[in-house]
Amino acid sequence: MSREQRTREHPAAPGAASDHLARAEERWETTRQEHSRDRDGEIFTTISGREVDHLYTPRDTAAGDYLEDLGFPGEYPFTRGVRYNMYRGRLWTMRQFAGFGNARDTNGRFHFLLDRGQTGLSVAFDFPTLLGYDSDHARSEGEVGRCGVAVDSLADMEVLFDGIPLDKVSTSMTINGPAAVIFAFYLAVAEKQGVPFSALRGTIQNDILKEYIAQKMWCFPPRPSMKVITDILAFSTTEVPQWNTISISGYHIREAGSTAAQELAFTLANGFAYVEAGIAAGLDVDAFAPRLSFFFNSHLDFFEEIAKFRAARRIWARTMRGKYGAKKKESWLLRFHTQTAGCSLTAQQPENNIVRTAFQALAGVLGGTQSLHTNSMDETLALPTEKAVQIALRTQQVIAHETGVANTMDPLGGSYFVEAMTDRIEREAEDYFRRIGEKGGVIPALEEGFFQREIADASYRYQLEIEDRRRVIVGVNEYVVEEDPIEILKIEPKVETNQIGSLQALRARRDGRLVEKRLGELAAACTSGANVMPPILEATRAYATLGEIVGTMKKVFGEYVEPAMF
Amino acid sequence: MDRKIRVLVAKPGLDGHDRGAKVIAASLRDAGMEVIYTGLHQTPERIAEAAIQEDADIVAVSILSGAHMTLLPRILRLLREKGAGDMHVIVGGVIPADDAEALRRQGVGEVFGPGTPTAAIADYIRGWVERSHAGS
Numbered sequence: 001m002s003r004e005q006r007t008r009e010h011p012a013a014p015g016a017a018s019d020h021l022a023r024a025e026e027r028w029e030t031t032r033q034e035h036s037r038d039r040d041g042e043i044f045t046t047i048s049g050r051e052v053d054h055l056y057t058p059r060d061t062a063a064g065d066y067l068e069d070l071g072f073p074g075e076y077p078f079t080r081g082v083r084y085n086m087y088r089g090r091l092w093t094m095r096q097f098a099g100f101g102n103a104r105d106t107n108g109r110f111h112f113l114l115d116r117g118q119t120g121l122s123v124a125f126d127f128p129t130l131l132g133y134d135s136d137h138a139r140s141e142g143e144v145g146r147c148g149v150a151v152d153s154l155a156d157m158e159v160l161f162d163g164i165p166l167d168k169v170s171t172s173m174t175i176n177g178p179a180a181v182i183f184a185f186y187l188a189v190a191e192k193q194g195v196p197f198s199a200l201r202g203t204i205q206n207d208i209l210k211e212y213i214a215q216k217m218w219c220f221p222p223r224p225s226m227k228v229i230t231d232i233l234a235f236s237t238t239e240v241p242q243w244n245t246i247s248i249s250g251y252h253i254r255e256a257g258s259t260a261a262q263e264l265a266f267t268l269a270n271g272f273a274y275v276e277a278g279i280a281a282g283l284d285v286d287a288f289a290p291r292l293s294f295f296f297n298s299h300l301d302f303f304e305e306i307a308k309f310r311a312a313r314r315i316w317a318r319t320m321r322g323k324y325g326a327k328k329k330e331s332w333l334l335r336f337h338t339q340t341a342g343c344s345l346t347a348q349q350p351e352n353n354i355v356r357t358a359f360q361a362l363a364g365v366l367g368g369t370q371s372l373h374t375n376s377m378d379e380t381l382a383l384p385t386e387k388a389v390q391i392a393l394r395t396q397q398v399i400a401h402e403t404g405v406a407n408t409m410d411p412l413g414g415s416y417f418v419e420a421m422t423d424r425i426e427r428e429a430e431d432y433f434r435r436i437g438e439k440g441g442v443i444p445a446l447e448e449g450f451f452q453r454e455i456a457d458a459s460y461r462y463q464l465e466i467e468d469r470r471r472v473i474v475g476v477n478e479y480v481v482e483e484d485p486i487e488i489l490k491i492e493p494k495v496e497t498n499q500i501g502s503l504q505a506l507r508a509r510r511d512g513r514l515v516e517k518r519l520g521e522l523a524a525a526c527t528s529g530a531n532v533m534p535p536i537l538e539a540t541r542a543y544a545t546l547g548e549i550v551g552t553m554k555k556v557f558g559e560y561v562e563p564a565m566f
Numbered sequence: 567m568d569r570k571i572r573v574l575v576a577k578p579g580l581d582g583h584d585r586g587a588k589v590i591a592a593s594l595r596d597a598g599m600e601v602i603y604t605g606l607h608q609t610p611e612r613i614a615e616a617a618i619q620e621d622a623d624i625v626a627v628s629i630l631s632g633a634h635m636t637l638l639p640r641i642l643r644l645l646r647e648k649g650a651g652d653m654h655v656i657v658g659g660v661i662p663a664d665d666a667e668a669l670r671r672q673g674v675g676e677v678f679g680p681g682t683p684t685a686a687i688a689d690y691i692r693g694w695v696e697r698s699h700a701g702s
Contacts, residue, residue: 127579127580127633131580131607139579139580140580141633141636142579142633142635142636143633146631146632147631216582216606217582255585256584256585257589346680347679347680348681380680381660382662456588456589456592459588460592460593467685488662490662564603564604566575566588566595566601
């Protein structure tokens with residue numbers, strides 16, 4: 001945006017002082033242009049392609065009202081943070097996403113991370129699990145345990161959390177299509193540990209809308225998926241009150257190539273769609289909204305990311321209060337997890353990724369995140385080694401304890417640039433809300449491929465900037481060297497055969513007739529429209545497998561095929 | 567050449583990472599090729615059928631899930647069995663160096679890793695098509 005436009009949108013308060021400033025700025029601008037030129041050939045836009053001015057001054061923020069737009073941390077509209085004491089009260093949760101091979105392998109990695117000072121768990125499941133297939137399904141061949149841990153039934157979940165007290169450790173699970181089933185597996189493990197549901201803390205991602213938009217791991221079509229999600233909201237509100245029922249995620253939208261503003265807008269639009277679905281299902285907004293949480297990407301453009309986090313809090317608070325009539329403060333709070341940008345990592349000179357990740361993590365912290373995952377340097381090549389994960393975790397610990405940035409709250413609040421950027425990204429998001437509304441809402445918009453096309457276009461633009469070398473990526477299109485491959489983690493093919501072996505042994509030893517009965521009850525609930533959580537939990541206790549439970553639901557709900565476009 | 571180079575961009579297996587496939591599809595289109603994109607979650611059987619139906623010169627497979635050593639040999643075998651062994655299969659994605667070597671030995675034309683400029687892929691395809699036409 002040019003200076004002229006910005007001035008129009010943010011007219012400075014009238015008065016002699018502001019006239020004086022305007023004249024001084026104009027003089028400086030003329031002098032600057034006389035004295036220096038920008039470097040040739042490079043662009044000075046944000047990574048999202050937005051213009052950035054040479055300088056920001058009080059004129060860029062003069063239109064704002066401090067109390068209305070920023071306020072204090074812990075208070076509406078929460079632009080400056082959701083807690084009264086932010087990190088001086090409690091540091092963010094350091095939570096590394098982990099999962100590979102079988103449940104025993106991943107349980108070992110969990111203990112490794114907890115021993116090194118990690119404060120929460122985050123489970124990565126393999127592709128068959130994410131799509132609701134058992135490990136012995138024909139489509140699972142070659143995929144078992146490759147990109148995450150293979151979980152087929154409660155039996156695997158028991159091993160996954162072996163020796164981990166679920167009343168002490170909070171667990172986040174990246175699971176969407178079959179979220180209800182994996183959640184039931186977790187609840188059943190808690191029962192076996194003697195931990196009441198009310199003591200459980202953690203998150204299921206359970207954000208199906210962004211699956212259709214970006215991550216592409218679904219089980220059922222959008223509309224029945226939304227019904228299952230409202231079942232989870234209703235069940236958890238009474239049964240598992242401390243659980244975060246949906247982690248509304250921009251991460252994957254960004255990884256798929258969106259801009260910062262698209263990530264923000266599409267994510268919040270999805271969030272509003274869940275709120276509307278909950279209200280339409282007859283739930284009180286203040287009963288479920290406090291358990292909604294968010295998950296954002298922290299990409300390379302340092303200030304744009306910080307602005308995005310701050311804008312996210314303000315928009316959510318204003319909309320929850322103003323549009324949806326939420327009365328509880330907890331319903332207004334946008335609490336979020338952050339992961340550094342996997343797509344920013346390079347296969348070339350992978351050690352440089354440690355540096356990229358550190359800057360991105362710092363942006364997450366300065367943006368007021370509640371929890372953080374730092375990527376490991378080797379993740380463009382394979383799942384991370386222990387050494388790489390330890391460096392990633394240490395990066396967070398250095399930020400927390402050595403840099404001093406956690407001593408005060410929202411230290412960039414009041415920066416002319418950051419505040420102007422926060423306002424700008426908020427306006428961009430509002431423009432998207434309007435366009436999504438014109439399409440009839442999120443589901444019609446995704447069915448016609450609106451989000452998918454916006455993201456593909458943004459990602460292609462970015463790629464062209466790199467290829468034309470208008471944007472330098474260190475080690476990729478500039479500062480290139482010959483190099484030797486680094487040590488990476490390998491998943492042995494025997495993981496798959498072993499997993500299939502234990503799954504088949506489970507099928508042989510469980511009470512097959514009870515499983516059939518429980519699956520029949522689940523099918524009946526799917527057909528009648530009753531809440532599916534109780535029958536899924538019953539089927540879980542009988543050791544029905546993920547594939548059997550999801551398969552039963554698919555028979556009623558159908559499957560989804562997306563329109564292929566590029 | 568009397569017709570545009572035809573490229574089938576394919577996503578096999580359960581992998582949902584389609585950013586790379588879409589960028590490649592768009593860049594090859596802009597480089598003047600005819601591009602058909604299969605969409606996600608395709609089986610090797612469906613990919614081989616689509617390649618034959620579309621009379622593709624090149625089958626460009628994108629895979630970031632780690633299942634490449636299962637899925638790619640199967641695509642190659644199916645193409646041979648269906649009499650389309652002359653179709654040129656190339657791969658992009660997260661493929662460790664020794665796996666890439668093994669895939670080349672099995673008949674994959676080239677493996678393109680993260681950070682490859684799209685122009686390099688278009689150049690490779692043009693070069694291969696020219697050579698194969700010169701040879702026939």
